[in-house]
Amino acid sequence: MAEAVANRTGRARYAGKIEGLARSAAEHLAQGEPDWLAARRLHAWKVFEATPMPTSQLEEWRYTELGERLHLDQLRLPSAEALPDDPASWPEMLRRTMSLDPEASGHLVLVDGWVVHTDINPSLAARGVVLTSLRAAVDEHPELLKEHLATQAVPPEEGKLQALNAALWTDGVFLYVPKGVRLDAPVRVTRWISEAGAAFFTRTLIVAEQTSQVSYVDEVLSEDLSEETLSSTSVEVIARDGAQVQYVAVQWLGRGAFYQSAQRTLAGRDSTLDTLNVSLGASTTRVDLNARLLGPGANSNMLGLYFGDGDQHFDHNTSQDHLAPSARSDLLYKGALDGQSRSVFRGIIRVAKSAQQTDAYQTNRNMILSEGARADSLPKLEIEADDVKCSHGATVGHLDEESLFYLMSRGISRSQAERLVVLGFLGEVLMRLPLGGVADKVTRAVAGKLRTGPHA
Amino acid sequence: MPKNELIEGLDLDQYKYDFRSVDKPVFRTEPGLTEDVVRAISAHKNEPQWMLEFRLKSYRTYLSKPMPTWGSDLTDLENVLDKIYFYVRPQDKMKNNWEDVPDSIKNTFEKLGIPEAEQKILAGVGAQYESEMVYHSLKKEWDDKGVIFDSIEDGLKNHPELFKKYFATVVPAADNKFAAMNSAVWSGGSFVYVPKGVHLDTPLQAYFRVNQERMGQFERTLIIIDEGAQAHYIEGCTAPVYSTESFHSGVIEIVVARDARFRYTTIQNWSNNMYNLVTQRAVVNENATMEWLDGNLGSKTTMKYPSCYLVGEGAHGSILSIAYAGDGQHQDTGGKVVHAAPNTTSSIISKSISKGTGRASYRGLCKVYEGATSARSNVECDALLINETARSDTYPYIEIEEQSANVGHEATVSKIGEEQLFYLMSRGMSQEEAMALIVRGFIEPIAKQLPLEYAVELNRLIEMEMEGSVG
Numbered sequence: 001m002a003e004a005v006a007n008r009t010g011r012a013r014y015a016g017k018i019e020g021l022a023r024s025a026a027e028h029l030a031q032g033e034p035d036w037l038a039a040r041r042l043h044a045w046k047v048f049e050a051t052p053m054p055t056s057q058l059e060e061w062r063y064t065e066l067g068e069r070l071h072l073d074q075l076r077l078p079s080a081e082a083l084p085d086d087p088a089s090w091p092e093m094l095r096r097t098m099s100l101d102p103e104a105s106g107h108l109v110l111v112d113g114w115v116v117h118t119d120i121n122p123s124l125a126a127r128g129v130v131l132t133s134l135r136a137a138v139d140e141h142p143e144l145l146k147e148h149l150a151t152q153a154v155p156p157e158e159g160k161l162q163a164l165n166a167a168l169w170t171d172g173v174f175l176y177v178p179k180g181v182r183l184d185a186p187v188r189v190t191r192w193i194s195e196a197g198a199a200f201f202t203r204t205l206i207v208a209e210q211t212s213q214v215s216y217v218d219e220v221l222s223e224d225l226s227e228e229t230l231s232s233t234s235v236e237v238i239a240r241d242g243a244q245v246q247y248v249a250v251q252w253l254g255r256g257a258f259y260q261s262a263q264r265t266l267a268g269r270d271s272t273l274d275t276l277n278v279s280l281g282a283s284t285t286r287v288d289l290n291a292r293l294l295g296p297g298a299n300s301n302m303l304g305l306y307f308g309d310g311d312q313h314f315d316h317n318t319s320q321d322h323l324a325p326s327a328r329s330d331l332l333y334k335g336a337l338d339g340q341s342r343s344v345f346r347g348i349i350r351v352a353k354s355a356q357q358t359d360a361y362q363t364n365r366n367m368i369l370s371e372g373a374r375a376d377s378l379p380k381l382e383i384e385a386d387d388v389k390c391s392h393g394a395t396v397g398h399l400d401e402e403s404l405f406y407l408m409s410r411g412i413s414r415s416q417a418e419r420l421v422v423l424g425f426l427g428e429v430l431m432r433l434p435l436g437g438v439a440d441k442v443t444r445a446v447a448g449k450l451r452t453g454p455h456a
Numbered sequence: 457m458p459k460n461e462l463i464e465g466l467d468l469d470q471y472k473y474d475f476r477s478v479d480k481p482v483f484r485t486e487p488g489l490t491e492d493v494v495r496a497i498s499a500h501k502n503e504p505q506w507m508l509e510f511r512l513k514s515y516r517t518y519l520s521k522p523m524p525t526w527g528s529d530l531t532d533l534e535n536v537l538d539k540i541y542f543y544v545r546p547q548d549k550m551k552n553n554w555e556d557v558p559d560s561i562k563n564t565f566e567k568l569g570i571p572e573a574e575q576k577i578l579a580g581v582g583a584q585y586e587s588e589m590v591y592h593s594l595k596k597e598w599d600d601k602g603v604i605f606d607s608i609e610d611g612l613k614n615h616p617e618l619f620k621k622y623f624a625t626v627v628p629a630a631d632n633k634f635a636a637m638n639s640a641v642w643s644g645g646s647f648v649y650v651p652k653g654v655h656l657d658t659p660l661q662a663y664f665r666v667n668q669e670r671m672g673q674f675e676r677t678l679i680i681i682d683e684g685a686q687a688h689y690i691e692g693c694t695a696p697v698y699s700t701e702s703f704h705s706g707v708i709e710i711v712v713a714r715d716a717r718f719r720y721t722t723i724q725n726w727s728n729n730m731y732n733l734v735t736q737r738a739v740v741n742e743n744a745t746m747e748w749l750d751g752n753l754g755s756k757t758t759m760k761y762p763s764c765y766l767v768g769e770g771a772h773g774s775i776l777s778i779a780y781a782g783d784g785q786h787q788d789t790g791g792k793v794v795h796a797a798p799n800t801t802s803s804i805i806s807k808s809i810s811k812g813t814g815r816a817s818y819r820g821l822c823k824v825y826e827g828a829t830s831a832r833s834n835v836e837c838d839a840l841l842i843n844e845t846a847r848s849d850t851y852p853y854i855e856i857e858e859q860s861a862n863v864g865h866e867a868t869v870s871k872i873g874e875e876q877l878f879y880l881m882s883r884g885m886s887q888e889e890a891m892a893l894i895v896r897g898f899i900e901p902i903a904k905q906l907p908l909e910y911a912v913e914l915n916r917l918i919e920m921e922m923e924g925s926v927g
Binding site for chain 2: 353369374376378379384389391
């Protein structure tokens with residue numbers, strides 16, 4: 001109830017002000033907010049202004065010329081009125097996507113940057129689990145937000161776009177799991193965007209207290225967008241000692257979208273903090289994922305899957321920071337590139353001097369399906385401790401004729417054989433994180449993309 | 457291992473090439489790099505006008521390019537360069553007869569074992585002292601077959617057409633800041649031509665020695681291996697240890713014609729006050745093979761990435777790289793393979809060892825252009841860390857534009873296993889012996905490719921370096 005009120009007032013404060021990405025927008029958003037938050041927004045705006053737009057001269061942006069793909073001066077904050085909390089009024093595609101989900105511990109729905117619906121299993125709510133809009137959390141959980149929102153995980157100083165997000169976020173997701181509480185079913189968040197030419201800034205903050213357990217699945221989708229449209233998210237995931245967290249982000253935005261996601265995970269002692277990023281849609285995808293292993297015994301499995309066609313461009317930039325001894329991280333990113341699509345994988349394992357007995361692995365595998373597609377891979381290691389086991393591997397290959405031949409000799413058509421080989425190649429990622437419904441959904445989406453491509 | 461060898465090892469200095477001759481060069485430029493320095497070098501060499509113009513243009517290119525901000529830390533380098541002598545002429549004229557080389561220089565090379573090696577195993581020997589080749593000779597049988605093995609200056613003088621056809625085509629002056637610098641002030645280096653179908657069965661060797669303090673050496677080497685020919689070229693480098701920094705920046709250009717085969721071996725053992733920033737590149741034509749064998753043991757800072765540009769169908773490039781980074785050293789080494797033609801293949805194998813406060817970085821590029829159908833490349837990097845202050849990095853760049861390409865990269869980083877040590881020590885080895893044995897095993901795939909003398913030398917160095925590393 002309180003949340004609905006907060007959201008209404010948030011929207012009321014904001015309604016009718018169609019604005020470009022300017023300081024005045026940050027000031028309007030800050031109006032009526034607690035002082036600490038208003039100050040953070042304005043500070044973030046300063047950082048944004050002081051930070052030059054990244055160019056391909058920077059190592060981190062070497063293969064993605066940001067200025068050619070994102071035109072901040074032509075974007076504006078969304079003007080659309082938020083939809084009511086009534087599924088009947090939501091777009092059919094959003095409803096269909098949600099209907100495919102099996103059971104959940106709770107749902108949260110964002111439409112055009114605003115949270116329009118939340119529900120949570122009452123018995124979990126009674127045990128202190130919080131799933132709410134970020135805007136409502138500002139009023140209801142100020143201490144937690146003050147401590148964690150855009151501070152240790154994704155502060156504005158992380159980069160130009162991170163600063164812009166911290167200045168202009170409209171709403172987002174706050175998930176809190178108290179000590180020892182374990183959720184059987186995942187929390188499901190579904191985002192829909194519809195307004196072409198707008199820039200949507202949202203944030204996600206997940207705090208899992210000691211020995212708690214939670215899985216979180218976040219999908220963002222849209223139809224094709226007639227103008228360049230930005231979907232920007234900052235994701236902060238904190239796993240306290242012994243907690244187990246799975247974070248899954250699935251992106252199937254329409255063409256015209258620029259999907260930017262800055263994610264950082266902070267894994268405490270003996271915690272497990274796994275992530276999966278699935279990138280299928282959008283014209284441009286840029287994911288920055290930094291996994292920090294902060295406590296001994298921390299463990300992160302980092303999975304990624306991308307499938308490109310047309311002129312899609314994917315840029316996944318990952319880092320594994322081992323800052324404590326005896327932690328483990330294992331990354332596997334796999335992608336297939338069809339049409340004229342292009343992928344960039346840049347990953348780094350950094351092992352600090354103090355992080356002895358580290359096990360860190362990193363693998364990136366690419367399959368090029370057509371002439372004109374391109375894959376760049378930069379798997380890096382920086383190791384300052386000596387008692388470590390680190391390895392990485394990267395491959396770029398094509399459809400293996402022998403596998404195709406084998407399948408075809410069993411009476412399968414070439415196009416079907418190609419689909420099977422690609423799905424098998426990408427399926428390795430999904431098998432490692434068998435989370436209710438996600439694997440099926442993604443497999444279906446990849447199969448759909450294969451069907452429409454030249455390999456159908 | 458026989459006991460006396462170990463004791464002998466203990467007697468050796470940490471860096472056994474730390475001796476210096478007192479000699480007076482016949483000419484040297486003022487410290488630092490200016491246009492006057494460039495003109496003075498050209499004048500001393502009596503060069504044609506086009507070369508002077510090339511040097512001056514390169515000098516301007518050098519000034520216009522910023523210092524690299526990646527790789528090794530070069531923040532102090534500008535200060536160092538202001539104090540460096542860019543050109544030091546040790547004697548009047550290059551000699552073809554060993555007896556004619558001045559005593560102080562001759563003694564240096566004799567201590568390094570050069571004349572002895574020449575008699576035994578080499579087809580030809582060149583020796584560079586400071587800025588000039590002081591000695592160059594080629595066995596008569598190869599001379600008779602039309603092989604050219606000259607100083608680069610004599611190459612320009614005696615074979616102007618061949619020289620001009622290839623010079624600065626493989627590594628253009630504007631390639632990078634240090635290639636531009638070398639193009640402006642180059643002096644010394646070899647000019648090699650192996651005619652069609654000639655197989656040199658013993659190596660050519662060039663030896664580079666920096667003797668004076670605050671010396672900058674800028675050798676330039678141009679090697680052309682004509683169709684179906686085969687050759688092996690070895691370069692070695694040493695210098696005495698000074699408290700100030702010295703500087704070495706070479707450019708090596710290699711053209712391997714169709715069906716030819718060439719191997720270039722470097723044993724870089726500069727003293728650890730040396731900045732070593734080198735550009736080495738080979739253009740590899742149809743069905744030709746280029747092999748780089750790159751050993752980096754010395755220097756304070758090395759940035760060096762031997763490259764193969766595979767431009768002819770079926771060309772093959774291979775890079776074997778070994779780096780050892782001890783206290784205070786940063787070896788930023790690796791290799792590049794560029795596939796620009798169908799059915800080209802390449803392999804890079806890199807092994808590095810970091811010890812003490814040393815840092816070994818592998819930096820590499822594998823690029824496959826669209827149209828280089830069925831290109832295949834494999835890269836393997838293994839790093840060994842000897843103790844907890846050492847550092848290892850791997851920075852591979854993989855850029856693939858071709859659907860039918862097959863490219864793989866793998867790297868591992870590990871430390872010497874306690875179990876391996878325990879096993880060997882339980883057989884009566886000391887910890888140092890056991891460590892040296894493990895490290896030798898680690899680099900063996902590369903060491904076994906070296907000519908015997910070098911393999912022995914490498915093993916001895918490893919043994920010396922493992923001393924006192926326990927604990």
